[in-house]
Amino acid sequence: MEIPDLVQQELGDEEIRGGVNLGDEDAACFTPTRTLVYRGEGLLSDEKVASYPHDFERLTVSEGRRKTKFSLIYTSEKLELSVPGSRADAVLERLLEGKLTVSGGIAPDESLVGVFRFSELTLVVTDRQLLKHIGNVTWDADYEAFSFDDVTGLEFEEGSVATAVVLSFNERPERIKAPSEEAPMVRKALEEALFAYHEVDSLADLNAKVGADPDKSADEAGNGLGLESGIDPLVSNDEEGGDDSESESTSASTQAATASTNEQGPTTEAPTETRSSDTAGIDTGSVESDTTTDPDIAELEAQVAELTAAVEAQNEQLQRQERTIKQLIKELRQGR
Numbered sequence: 146m147e148i149p150d151l152v153q154q155e156l157g158d159e160e161i162r163g164g165v166n167l168g169d170e171d172a173a174c175f176t177p178t179r180t181l182v183y184r185g186e187g188l189l190s191d192e193k194v195a196s197y198p199h200d201f202e203r204l205t206v207s208e209g210r211r212k213t214k215f216s217l218i219y220t221s222e223k224l225e226l227s228v229p230g231s232r233a234d235a236v237l238e239r240l241l242e243g244k245l246t247v248s249g250g251i252a253p254d255e256s257l258v259g260v261f262r263f264s265e266l267t268l269v270v271t272d273r274q275l276l277k278h279i280g281n282v283t284w285d286a287d288y289e290a291f292s293f294d295d296v297t298g299l300e301f302e303e304g305s306v307a308t309a310v311v312l313s314f315n316e317r318p319e320r321i322k323a324p325s326e327e328a329p330m331v332r333k334a335l336e337e338a339l340f341a342y343h344e345v346d347s348l349a350d351l352n353a354k355v356g357a358d359p360d361k362s363a364d365e366a367g368n369g370l371g372l373e374s375g376i377d378p379l380v381s382n383d384e385e386g387g388d389d390s391e392s393e394s395t396s397a398s399t400q401a402a403t404a405s406t407n408e409q410g411p412t413t414e415a416p417t418e419t420r421s422s423d424t425a426g427i428d429t430g431s432v433e434s435d436t437t438t439d440p441d442i443a444e445l446e447a448q449v450a451e452l453t454a455a456v457e458a459q460n461e462q463l464q465r466q467e468r469t470i471k472q473l474i475k476e477l478r479q480g481r
Contacts, residue, residue, distance in 0.1 A: 148174065149183050155194045156181070165235045167228050175239045177246060177253075182226060188477060197224055199243035204284040206237065206262070215240065234260070241269055241284060250276065250290070259334030263323060270334045273342065275312065277321070291319065293342045296355050301332055310335065 148161065152174055159176040166172055170185025170192075180197040184190070201217040201224075213233035215226040217240075228236050238260040245251040251271055258270040267283055269276040278288035291314050298313035308328035310321040312335070323331045336348065345351045 149185075149192070149194075151192055151194050152181055152183050155196070163239055165228075165232055165239065167232055173228070173232075173236055173239070175243060177243065180226075180240060180243065188474065195226075197226060197240075199240070199247045201244065202285060203282045204240065204244065205281075206233070206283045208233070237262075237283075244284065245269070245276070248286075250288075258338045259330065261323070261327065261331055261334075263327070266321070268321065268331070270331075270338050272338050275335075277319075293339060296339065296343075298352050298356055299335065299339060299348060300352075301328075303328070308332075 186192045203218040205216045207214045261268045267278040295314040300311040302309040
């Protein structure tokens with residue numbers, strides 16, 4: 146990609162580490178500390194360069210039908226950058242690379258393998274670690290980092306809707322669900338980065354190299370208490386005999402209480418009958434409610450009619466404005 150002269154003037158002593166073509170003459174150029182966006186000369190504007198420093202505190206992404214808007218929030222200001230939707234992924238990857246480099250999240254010589262967004266989850270795969278951010282914003286300081294040094298296993302559980310990526314760190318599984326259509330790209334990025342880092346050629350070789358030592362696990366399991374560990378029972382034979390005598394006493398008491406209850410049985414039915422007769426005297430007739438809502442419906446219909454008329458009037462006004470704009474563009478083109 147050819148670097149415009151205006152961008153060269155803005156660079157100073159910095160060097161461009163990458164660029165993304167934004168269509169026509171527009172381009173985004175990325176230095177270690179900032180993003181320079183060049184806008185070519187257009188019908189109603191001259192060429193210009195806008196600078197977006199990489200020390201932003203938060204980054205949000207808003208996707209439209211054709212454009213994707215990046216909002217970079219700083220301590221004292223907010224900058225917005227709109228790019229074609231087809232270039233959004235490349236711009237996002239470069240923005241996050243610049244942010245992580247400036248903040249120390251990745252080393253200066255550390256490279257990104259892939260960036261993925263799934264709703265409120267953002268994943269960044271580098272050649273040395275996995276970074277995970279969850280939240281309403283696409284990225285801020287509240288993210289987790291998992292070093293490839295601590296990886297002890299990698300598995301993929303495929304489903305009809307999503308694929309679960311099970312990446313274990315220090316034998317603790319970290320489950321990540323990726324939509325089925327994007328799961329192959331996530332798998333490719335993770336395998337590519339992990340295979341290169343641990344110098345293996347397949348998933349089986351990776352798990353064999355970083356997995357837990359089975360002999361060590363068996364030794365740790367053997368240190369526990371077995372079924373025949375020789376521990377004396379907590380209850381002795383003498384105590385069991387005492388429990389038998391207590392059980393006999395409890396049984397006798399229960400029988401006495403049961404007999405007493407049977408004797409009092411007939412006297413407890415009278416209050417029940419009295420309550421039943423009292424309840425029978427309550428008038429349970431239904432109360433008719435006034436469900437007439439015709440006036441309310443008429444009022445609602447009138448409001449809907451007014452709103453419909455207002456919308457139609459606005460549409461007519463928009464059409465007139467559109468015709469005026471088209472005429473203005475036509476005249477401007479003829480005057481060039």
